Amino acid sequence: xxxxxxxxxxxxxxxxxxxxxxxxxxxxxxxxxxxxxxxxxxxxxxxxxxxxxxxxxxxxxxxxxxxxxxxxxxxxxxxxxxxxxxxxxxxxxxxxxxxxxxxxxxxxxxxxxxxxxxxxxxxxxxxxxxxxxxxxxxxxxxxxxxxxxxxxxxxxxxxxxxxxxxxxxxxxxxxxxxxxxxxxxxxxxxxxxxxxxxxxxxxxxxxxxxxxxxxxxxxxxxxxxxxxxxxxxxxxxxxxxxxxxxxxxxxxxxxxxxxxxxxxxxxxxxxxxxxxxxxxxxxxxxxxxxxxxxxxxxxxxxxxxxxxxxxxxxxxxxxxxxxxxxxxxxxxxxxxxxxxxxxxxxxxxxxxxxxxxxxxxxx
Amino acid sequence: xxxxxxxxxxxxxxxxxxxxxxxxxxxxxxxxxxxxxxxxxxxxxxxxxxxxxxxxxxxxxxxxxxxxxxxxxxxxxxxxxxxxxxxxxxxxxxxxxxxxxxxxxxxxxxxxxxxxxxxxxxxxxxxxxxxxxxxxxxxxxxxxxxxxxxxxxxxxxxxxxxxxxxxxxxxxxxxxxxxxxxxxxxxxxxxxxxxxxxxxxxxxxxxxxxxxxxxxxxxxxxxxxxxxxxxxxxxxxxxxxxxxxxxxxxxxxxxxxxxxxxx
Numbered sequence: 021x022x023x024x025x026x027x028x029x030x031x032x033x034x035x036x037x038x039x040x041x042x043x044x045x046x047x048x049x050x051x052x053x054x055x056x057x058x059x060x061x062x063x064x065x066x067x068x069x070x071x072x073x074x075x076x077x078x079x080x081x082x083x084x085x086x087x088x089x090x091x092x093x094x095x096x097x098x099x100x101x102x103x104x105x106x107x108x109x110x111x112x113x114x115x116x117x118x119x120x121x122x123x124x125x126x127x128x129x130x131x132x133x134x135x136x137x138x139x140x141x142x143x144x145x146x147x148x149x150x151x152x153x154x155x156x157x158x159x160x161x162x163x164x165x166x167x168x169x170x171x172x173x174x175x176x177x178x179x180x181x182x183x184x185x186x187x188x189x190x191x192x193x194x195x196x197x198x199x200x201x202x203x204x205x206x207x208x209x210x211x212x213x214x215x216x217x218x219x220x221x222x223x224x225x226x227x228x229x230x231x232x233x234x235x236x237x238x239x240x241x242x243x244x245x246x247x248x249x250x251x252x253x254x255x256x257x258x259x260x261x262x263x264x265x266x267x268x269x270x271x272x273x274x275x276x277x278x279x280x281x282x283x284x285x286x287x288x289x290x291x292x293x294x295x296x297x298x299x300x301x302x303x304x305x306x307x308x309x310x311x312x313x314x315x316x317x318x319x320x321x322x323x324x325x326x327x328x329x330x331x332x333x334x335x336x337x338x339x340x341x342x343x344x345x346x347x348x349x350x351x352x353x354x355x356x357x358x359x360x361x362x363x364x365x366x367x368x369x370x371x372x373x374x375x376x377x378x379x380x381x382x383x
Numbered sequence: 384x385x386x387x388x389x390x391x392x393x394x395x396x397x398x399x400x401x402x403x404x405x406x407x408x409x410x411x412x413x414x415x416x417x418x419x420x421x422x423x424x425x426x427x428x429x430x431x432x433x434x435x436x437x438x439x440x441x442x443x444x445x446x447x448x449x450x451x452x453x454x455x456x457x458x459x460x461x462x463x464x465x466x467x468x469x470x471x472x473x474x475x476x477x478x479x480x481x482x483x484x485x486x487x488x489x490x491x492x493x494x495x496x497x498x499x500x501x502x503x504x505x506x507x508x509x510x511x512x513x514x515x516x517x518x519x520x521x522x523x524x525x526x527x528x529x530x531x532x533x534x535x536x537x538x539x540x541x542x543x544x545x546x547x548x549x550x551x552x553x554x555x556x557x558x559x560x561x562x563x564x565x566x567x568x569x570x571x572x573x574x575x576x577x578x579x580x581x582x583x584x585x586x587x588x589x590x591x592x593x594x595x596x597x598x599x600x601x602x603x604x605x606x607x608x609x610x611x612x613x614x615x616x617x618x619x620x621x622x623x624x625x626x627x628x629x630x631x632x633x634x635x636x637x638x639x640x641x642x643x644x645x646x
Contacts, residue, residue, distance in 0.1 A: 077550050099549045106550040112543035116565040126551035170547075177551060 028052035035085035060228035105174025120154035313377035316359030445603035464529030512594025536570025
């Protein structure tokens with residue numbers, strides 16, 4: 021660690037956008053992005069992810085805070101001096117220009133020579149597999165092809181950051197899956213630091229190096245897809261990424277082996293270091309368990325539940341379970357597992373999960 | 384049942400069209416009359432009234448004036464209307480909503496009142512019976528239309544494409560000239576065509592401020608009808624309709640009317 025500017029390509033510090041509503045649209049956002057990283061900004065609509073992206077592009081001026089790129093705060097720079105490639109959900113191609121002219125637009129403004137422009141445009145179109153489409157008009161292309169032109173147009177200027185604003189949302193399901201890998205592949209080859217805005221957790225999980233989960237203008241958690249899925253930092257993250265069951269419980273025996281009092285049963289709790297800070301014996305918490313972590317067995321005197329419903333959904337069987345206090349849990353079981361066989365509607369079953377599969381949040 | 388309904392609706396449409404177009408058809412027929420007064424049907428056919436119109440210095444002078452004024456008004460409507468529309472759609476400033484509604488006020492005010500007001504202002508300014516005066520008066524009529532049409536066209540464009548250009552390195556003026564303006568062409572043509580037609584056909588405001596030395600074609604026609612009624616009136620009406628129709632057709636053929644009005 022020589023200087024902070026060398027460790028992080030981009031540093032976002034206390035970035036805030038407040039247009040005078042009940043709460044800021046983006047509220048004191050801070051995180052770092054490494055060179056070449058593919059970062060997902062994930063959250064429900066209205067969480068501030070697009071506002072953040074627009075502040076990066078310079079299309080919105082932050083109320084306060086910094087966006088530091090290569091050691092320099094760019095907040096005061098106009099969009100045309102930021103060297104960012106922006107790809108919109110609507111493609112936003114120039115309809116009166118050919119595909120090649122679209123891609124060449126940024127180079128023309130940079131006064132790049134004719135020969136170099138031609139070769140770089142050809143290279144960018146090859147990268148998005150549209151080699152022979154240069155002379156077409158955007159209106160003659162399909163949605164997926166238009167989106168690829170938009171990507172070529174953004175990467176040809178070798179931007180400092182590639183900003184993708186829900187680029188896949190207008191595509192049909194099959195094309196969307198295909199484009200996911202294609203975009204990630206292009207990004208890996210070019211090594212351009214990328215900020216990818218999406219509301220689709222599946223897209224974020226499959227594409228990103230790290231995911232920044234936003235809610236109500238605030239950063240809930242930033243981490244690798246595995247980390248945000250397995251070690252959700254907040255109940256919001258646990259519920260937004262994947263499905264999660266939530267059961268109220270009480271903590272005890274924190275000094276020794278922590279225990280969880282749930283439905284009159286004692287369960288081993290996660291290790292003390294995985295518990296929220298400030299909990300003591302008797303703290304009311306909520307325990308989060310993923311549906312696929314729940315195991316079913318014959319009643320054995322431990323935690324039991326009644327099977328309400330069993331639904332076959334292909335790769336898994338979904339079982340709805342009701343605890344004695346009327347809390348409902350969803351379990352996902354392999355169709356050929358013993359548990360699935362036990363899950364006859366109306367039957368009493370024992371349910372369990374490993375302490376490490378559980379996340380404890382302050383209630 | 385559906386057959387009967389379709390018969391009724393077709394008949395209804397035909398009746399409406401007849402009501403709208405019958406007067407024009409009658410005028411067209413009368414324009415080829417050989418009679419020396421307006422009568423229908425004419426007792427004989429000739430082109431002599433067309434020749435009479437073309438040989439009438441008053442009408443020809445009026446036509447030249449109207450055409451010149453219409454072209455200037457159309458140009459100015461665009462030059463003044465486009466920045467106004469841009470500001471009203473794209474820029475955020477206090478009072479924008481109020482100005483948006485005020486801009487169309489001339490359309491809801493009685494033309495008589497506008498004419499009187501214009502006369503009161505123009506007389507001390509020495510603008511009565513001058514080209515600049517007529518152009519200014521017509522602009523009061525055409526600008527609301529131009530601004531409205533361009534406003535619709537601009538808001539239909541959205542901002543994504545312009546913003547994409549901006550992030551690629553284009554400054555605001557470059558964005559406007561290279562991206563916004565080309566995409567706005569249909570709206571520009573439509574608003575100019577409307578301004579041209581409105582100005583060429585304008586009569587109420589013109590009546591207040593024309594003078595014996597400077598007359599527009601509609602005013603000349605109006606004054607002529609006041610004194611005499613011969614088929615020359617029908618010929619002029621046919622010529623004016625043809626001109627307006629030609630402009631509308633050019634717009635329709637070149638860009639499509641729906642597109643021109645930002646649909």
